[in-house]
Amino acid sequence: MAKKLFDYQLDEPVDGFFLLKDSEVRIAKNGKKFLAINFQDTSGEISGKFWDASDQDVEHFQAGRVVHLKGKRENYQGNPQIKIQQMRLTHPGEPQEVTQFVEHAPLNTSTMEDEVNQFVFAITEPNWNRIVRHLLTEFHADFFNYPAAKKNHHAFAGGLAYHTLSILKLAKSVADQYPHVNRPLLYAGAILHDMGKTIEMSGPVSTTYTLAGNLVGHIVLIDEKIVEACQQLKIDEQSESVLILRHMILAHHGLLEYGSPVRPHIMEAEILHDLDELDASIQMMQTSLGHAEPGTYTERIFAMDGRNFYRPTHDLTKGDLPTDDAQN
Incomplete structure (x- = not known):
């Protein structure tokens, strides 16, 4: 079974198909274009930067498209991030239906x-x-x-x-x-x-x-x-x-x-x-805590004054918080 975004641990190689939820063209300090991307699947979303983007890259990697991604799971300023090593559009026969990468409410x-x-x-x-x-x-x-x-x-x-x-x-x-x-x-x-x-x-x-x-x-x-x-x-x-x-x-x-x-x-x-x-x-807290291991802090939650929240070890397990399986 293919791994989801939040299955990957820190420094683990990432290799899979994901939806480009957001893809915004920005200019780096060296004057070159890069893409600020949010990758998404049913487990959530993680950001990444595609450096030195060509005009063709900007055209190809637009929001709403599915890509095959190779990279590494990292943290940046307390938040999860993907270091992009290779990225391409999907080929015929590979996952292309965007709805299979969209997170859904727990109730139908x-x-x-x-x-x-x-x-x-x-x-x-x-x-x-x-x-x-x-x-x-x-x-x-x-x-x-x-x-x-x-x-x-x-x-x-x-x-x-x-x-x-x-x-x-x-x-x-x-x-x-x-x-x-x-x-x-x-x-x-x-x-x-x-x-x-x-x-x-x-x-x-x-x-x-x-x-x-x-x-x-x-x-x-x-x-x-x-x-x-x-x-x-x-x-x-x-x-x-x-x-x-x-x-x-x-x-x-x-x-x-x-x-x-x-x-x-x-x-x-x-x-x-x-x-x-x-x-x-x-x-927001529940989602972030579901991505954190017991005994660690969540990512910083921008809408809550940039605070992160500690997940205690004494009374919480993965089963106490929403999991990806609960979405299906």
Whole structure:
């Protein structure tokens, strides 16, 4: 059985087929071109640099293509890296289907659809329920297929729905513990909060940001869709119920400098922000810890202030954290 990226140990020779998730042309200090690459398979992604890249190399080694790679597993500034020795495009008869190299959510689509629908049934406020159903129908295929991010948390196929479902389950626990929390509002906000990423990003393979994603962003994009839904459903978009729902989405990044046009001013909006942060942080730590051996530190996690995390030896084994097999 072929090794996956994270099966290779430090200083071990690498020899296998991998997807070019990202391939960006840069200029080295000597003035020559090189490619900053992220290699990907179902175990995750590792970066590498292809030095002295010719125009033909730039043309051949574009994101979204499968390559045969020979190199060595190294570390650079605390993060795993591949030293590229040889790289070529695949030949006929060799692996070429990009989807076999894409990481997937631990739950299959039908399971996530069923579980999300159970939460939709619990949205008892009529306007919120109609808006959520309308937008879930409009973005259904992409919502259950897209990643939640290009790089950081839940950056795998189905990650958007999986992240949303995780927040919904956390929201249920919070609402069970605190009866004064508006459960239907929290559920509706959770389902819609990141749905704009289906417009912001290109899809689950070699994910990039669309023009609308770069210039407008997912928060404003889905807020616009909520307003459009109200117009199509003949719901007063200036009613308090709609304005409160829009506030849930607009405020969910918490701070203006993190992309929210307004800070949370409703209890449920603050809760949604906190649950969003919690789930994203746990997923990033969990993924990194799954790549670390007991008694060692993870790679540095950029989205968590560049910190790395220690994996204790006394109570953790590989079986306690997600493995590649859990994806299949």
